[in-house]
Amino acid sequence: MVFVEAPTTEEQIADIARRLPGFKLINMFHGGKTPLLPVSRLQEFGYHVVIIPSDTQRAAIMAMQRVLAAIARDGSAAR
Numbered sequence: 001m002v003f004v005e006a007p008t009t010e011e012q013i014a015d016i017a018r019r020l021p022g023f024k025l026i027n028m029f030h031g032g033k034t035p036l037l038p039v040s041r042l043q044e045f046g047y048h049v050v051i052i053p054s055d056t057q058r059a060a061i062m063a064m065q066r067v068l069a070a071i072a073r074d075g076s077a078a079r
Contacts, residue, residue: 001025001049006033013037017046025049030058 001023007013013034017024026047028036031054039050070077 003027004047008033008035010035010037013042014045023048025051028052030054 002020002025004013004016004020004024004026006027007016013026024047026034026042026049028034028042028050029052030036042050067077
């Protein structure tokens with residue numbers, strides 16, 4: 001499997017998939033160099049695995065911020 005990292009345009013993403021044989025993995029990182037594309041579009045290009053690590057990280061951070069706000073506001077996160 002080839003790990004495709006940091007193409008900077010949709011055209012590059014498509015060209016890499018077209019030119020590389022075999023299984024391909026691409027990293028969709030929010031705030032990274034690669035434009036964020038839907039998984040369905042990446043599958044159309046020929047990518048087999050799409051990882052989106054920043055989405056779960058951002059969700060965890062948002063949950064922690066809500067808990068900390070509740071503690072600051074109420075003195076506890078218990079409901």
